[in-house]
Amino acid sequence: MLIKKPADIRSSEITTPQIYQDRRRFFKLSALTGAAALLAGTATRRARAEGEKLPNVQPGPFGTNEERTPLEDVTRYNNFYEFGTDKSDPALYAHTLRTHPWTVRVEGHCENPGSYALEDFLAPHALQERVYRLRCVEAWSMVIPWVGIPLGDLLKRFQPTSNAKYVEFVTLLDPEQMPGQKSPVLNWPYREGLRIDEAMHPLTLFAVGLYGEVLPNQNGAPLRLVVPWKYGFKSIKSIVAVRFTEEQPVTSWAQQNPTEYGFYANVNPAVDHPRWSQKKERRIGEFFRRETLPFNGYADQVAGLYSGMDLHQYF
Numbered sequence: 001m002l003i004k005k006p007a008d009i010r011s012s013e014i015t016t017p018q019i020y021q022d023r024r025r026f027f028k029l030s031a032l033t034g035a036a037a038l039l040a041g042t043a044t045r046r047a048r049a050e051g052e053k054l055p056n057v058q059p060g061p062f063g064t065n066e067e068r069t070p071l072e073d074v075t076r077y078n079n080f081y082e083f084g085t086d087k088s089d090p091a092l093y094a095h096t097l098r099t100h101p102w103t104v105r106v107e108g109h110c111e112n113p114g115s116y117a118l119e120d121f122l123a124p125h126a127l128q129e130r131v132y133r134l135r136c137v138e139a140w141s142m143v144i145p146w147v148g149i150p151l152g153d154l155l156k157r158f159q160p161t162s163n164a165k166y167v168e169f170v171t172l173l174d175p176e177q178m179p180g181q182k183s184p185v186l187n188w189p190y191r192e193g194l195r196i197d198e199a200m201h202p203l204t205l206f207a208v209g210l211y212g213e214v215l216p217n218q219n220g221a222p223l224r225l226v227v228p229w230k231y232g233f234k235s236i237k238s239i240v241a242v243r244f245t246e247e248q249p250v251t252s253w254a255q256q257n258p259t260e261y262g263f264y265a266n267v268n269p270a271v272d273h274p275r276w277s278q279k280k281e282r283r284i285g286e287f288f289r290r291e292t293l294p295f296n297g298y299a300d301q302v303a304g305l306y307s308g309m310d311l312h313q314y315f
Helices: 089-098 118-122 153-158 198-202 252-256 299-306
Strands: 023-032 035-045 103-108 114-117 126-134 138-149 166-171 193-195 205-210 224-226 237-245 280-285
Touching: 103 118, 114 118, 126 205, 138 153, 153 198, 166 198, 193 198, 198 224
Parallel strands: 103 237, 138 280
Antiparallel strands: 023 035, 103 114, 126 138, 138 205, 166 193, 166 237, 205 224
C-alpha cells in the first residue's frame, strides 16, 4: 500500500506548489424559472487572491463553528491519486484537467437516466455553504467551508426505483488529463459508493466549490462528493457517473485492500487501522493531536443509520 501514516505535520511544513495558473473554469448563478441555477463557463483562472467567486451562496445547515483550515493548506495538501501519490502532487499537476465542458451520466435503477451537461445536472438547485470536518484515514483532518448542493435533492430528481439500494460514483478516466492513472496503484477509474439512505441523508453534499470559490482542480473539480462522517477516501472527486444499483458496488480502496478500507468507512476511533491507531488525529495547522470523534462528530445526525450493525465488522 502507498498510503502511509504521515509524520506530524505543521501548516508551515507543507510544500508550496505553483497553483491557480491557467485555470479554465468558473461557475455563476442565474435565475431559472424563479430558482437559482448553476451555469458553467470558461475563463482563465487567476491567482487565488483574484479567484472566481460563486455568487449568491446561502449558509447551509449542520456546519461546525470550529476554526477553518486555511485555504492555502486545503489546496496544497491533498489525496488525489489521479495526479500522484504525494500530498503536493495534485496541486502541482492537476492543471491538466479540463473541467468544461463536463458531462455526468445517470444510470441504473431510476426513471430519468441519461447524460447531462453539468449545468443541467445541477440546475435548478441553489448553492449552500457548509463548514464540515474532513477526517482522513491517515490520522489527519481539516475543517473546510464547502459550497454545494445536498446530494439527496439532486438524486430525487432522477426518481430512483425501489430496486435502488445503493448509489455508485465514478471518476473521469483519462490518463492524458490525469497522469497518475498511468500508474497501477489502483484499478482505474476510481469508484465509490454509498447505501441509498446514506446518499439521501441531508448531510451528504455534492460540492462545486470551497471558501466561496470555484472548486480547484486538485480538490476534485468540477464535482465531488463530501460525506463528513466518513473517512476522506469516500469523498470521490471529478465525478462523471452516478449509478443506482441493487447490489453493493465494488469500491476502489475496498477492492485494493479490503482489510484496511471497508465499504462503509465510517469514522470510528474504536476501530484501528491495521497499521496505526485512529483514536487521535492531527488537525492540519495544529501542533498537538486531538481525540477523534465518533462519526467525525456527526453521531447525533447519522448514528441511527447504523443501528444494530456491528461497526467493527462493517468498518
